[in-house]
Amino acid sequence: MARSPFLNQIREYMRMRGYSMRTEKTYLYWIKNFIRYHNRQHPNVLSSEHVVAFLSYLANRRDVAINTQKTALNALAFLYNQFLKQPLGDLGFTHAQKERRLPSVLSQQEVQLILANLDFRNRVIFSILYGSGLRVSECLRLRIQDIDLQNLSLTVRDSKGGKDRKTLLSPSLINPINELIAKATALQETDNAIGIGPSLPHMLGKKYPSAYRQIGWMHLFPSSTICKHPVTGVLCRHHLHDSVARKALKIAVKKANLINKRINCHTFRHSFATELLQSGRDIRTVQELLGHSDVSTTQIYTHVLGQHFAGTKSPLDQLSF
Incomplete structure (x- = not known):
């Protein structure tokens, strides 16, 4: 099933259009599950009713989360609307409503303990x-060329939604980042000596065959092992896998004895936004730094603060006792 000509065609279609590897894997996963659910019938002979039946099965029989159900729908919408050119139209399908859960955030003291x-x-x-x-x-995914130590900024490439953005960089990280750059540079020189370099986005390696020798393309956090590029098959060094950071965080949280909160990698991003709003930064600025398309997504952090707007005080604070 994984090597079927049909799925290979979808994979090639996505790569030609620059979809990320993560999106490719996710979409193919749900398309395969959809085909299996309908007894391996070709999607050409299935209709929007079959899509609704599959989504209902996910919700009622497999009890998947709302966001998982949405991801499956996005995959099938891509399959029919873009690849097969058979628009699904209005499915008449309504997602179950998810109760809002406020994100967990860390205090400055808790961050220091973990670090x-x-x-x-x-x-x-x-x-x-x-x-x-x-x-x-x-x-x-940061590469050396994405780091501007002079202007204290980071450029985030091909982020969620395929967008690039700039965000700030703390001066306290200049020396540690310089140390990492020195280590990455030495590693790249060793790799280059045997004809290997960092993994390059899309087909850039074919367009610029010597790009792997340019220090700017080296990952700031390179993997400790060599692998085959998933698209070109060329031996290269990819960036560190996120499971490495997650495992390290789990151990650090346990050592810090912070057992009363749900803490994961994304908690630090939540804490960044909350701290900025608490210090009086404009919500539009925070929205831009986070790369949110809609300010309503950023507004969740005002509720984390227990305020409808950052900096708002209770009227009781104005009274003197």
């Missing part, structure tokens, strides 16, 4: 998540 229990590399990773508001995948 103190991480090794050097992981401490820099989580310092960037907290200090710049990056997602863990965005942080690990």
Whole structure:
């Protein structure tokens, strides 16, 4: 099933249009599940009713989360609307409503406790998540050319929704990042000596055959192993896998004895936004730094603060006793 000509055609279609590897894997996963659910019938002979039946099965029989159900729908919408050119139209399908859950955030003291229990590399990773508001995948994909130590900024490439954005960089990270750049540079020189370099986006390696020798393309957090590029099959060094950071965080949280909160990599991004709003930063600025398309997504952090707008005080605070 994984090597079927039909799925290979979808894979090639997505790669020609620059979809990320993560999106490719996710969409193919749900398309395969959809075909299996309908007894391996070709999607050409299935209709929007079959799509609704599959989504209902996910919700009622497999009890998947709302966001998972939405991802499956996005995959099938891509399959029919774009690849097969058979628009689904209005499915008449309504997602179950998800109750709003406020994100967990960390205090400055809790962040310090966690960072103190991480090794050097992981401490820099989580310092960037907290200090710049990056997602863990965005942080690990950083290349040396994305770091501007003079203007104290980071450029996040091909983020959620395929967008690029700039965000701030703390001056306290200049020396640690310089140390990581020096290590990455030495590693690249060793790799280049045997004809290997960092993994390059899309087909850039074919367009610029010597790009792998340019220091700017080297990952700030390179993997410790060599692998085959998933598209070209060329041996290369990819960036660190996010499971490495997640495992390190789990150990650090346990050592810090912070067992009363749900803490994951994304918690540091939530904490970044909350701290900025608490210090009086404009919500539009925070929206831009986080890369949110809609300000309503950013507004969730005002509720984390227990305020409808950052900086708003209770009328009781104005009374003197």
